Amino acid sequence: MALSAYKDNSAIVxxxxxxxxxxxxxxxADQGAWLTLTARNTQALEQVAAECRKRGARAIVVTADVSDEAQCKKIIEAAVAEYGRIDTLINNAGFGQGGYFESLPNLETFRQVMDVNFMGTVYCAHHALPHLKKACGRIVSISSIMGLVGVPMYSSYSASKFAMTGFAEVIRMELMGSGVSVTSIHPNFVVSEFAGRLLKPDGTPLGDKGKRIYTSRTMTSSVCARLTLQAAAKRKRHVVMTPSGKLVVFMHGLVPGLVDKVMRKMFGKK
Ligand SMILES: NC(=O)c1ccc[n+]([C@@H]2O[C@H](COP(=O)([O-])OP(=O)(O)OC[C@H]3O[C@@H](n4cnc5c(N)ncnc54)[C@H](OP(=O)(O)O)[C@@H]3O)[C@@H](O)[C@H]2O)c1
Known part of the structure; x- marks a missing residue:
């Protein structure tokens, strides 16, 4: 399918x-979208926006923390004020915390993970929905393989991603016939800033140690982005990105107890 689905398409990322x-x-940007780019780091966003404009796209920056509903509303309003419509909402902002549940000194970061990954998705979807319906648009959520199969050490992250999956399942059904599609993306590991930003149980970043999970075969952000945009263009229901991810999901449906043991062996306390 040609990716021209995004030409003159007002897309929030x-x-x-x-x-x-x-x-x-x-x-x-390469496909001529009209972009609303959002995150907390304004300087980094401005650099991305400048690169997008160089590629011939329109791009605005909205600095926002998606764990705050009012700020999500502001993102949607800014997109509509600039472009008059919203065709695509990509819920991608997220982060994680590692560590056994029993080792968490308090639940502050647990709550933040839920607020950013899950509630951020809900807030943006809620405020964008009337506009997406007018445009027969697309909702795309970057969940994780951990939104389909739980992994020890990642209770808050898995919970937030399962919540995203459940939310997408329901709104997909509710929006049948409206013209709005809902696509859930379930990547395995992807090279990005994610692993370095993973928080330890005490809430401090894991830093470079986290990046040890990446190998030369780990999927790049560029490939993950391409597969995501292709799937959303085709209005696919969901995508499990790697063969190993597909195998784990299949086996989990077949022999969940065995998968629990394998996951525990791979990711649990030694
Ligand atoms: N990398 C992986 O292995 C992997 C695997 C499966 C799924 N995912 C998912 O993919 C998505 C993108 O992650 P990534 O791998 O690209 O990691 P990343 O490089 O760390 O990017 C995360 C993005 O989320 C933004 N963000 C974090 N907290 C935010 C908040 N409170 N409000 C607004 N924006 C916030 C960050 O920007 P600011 O810091 O500027 O706010 C950054 O732009 C996440 O949802 C992640 O869970 C990643």
């Missing part, structure tokens, strides 16, 4: 300041 979101912004 949350978490556009780095990683997968930045790559989606650049690829959408």
């Amino acid at each position: 949350t978490g556009a300041s780095s990683g997968i979101g930045r790559e989606m912004a650049l690829q959408l």
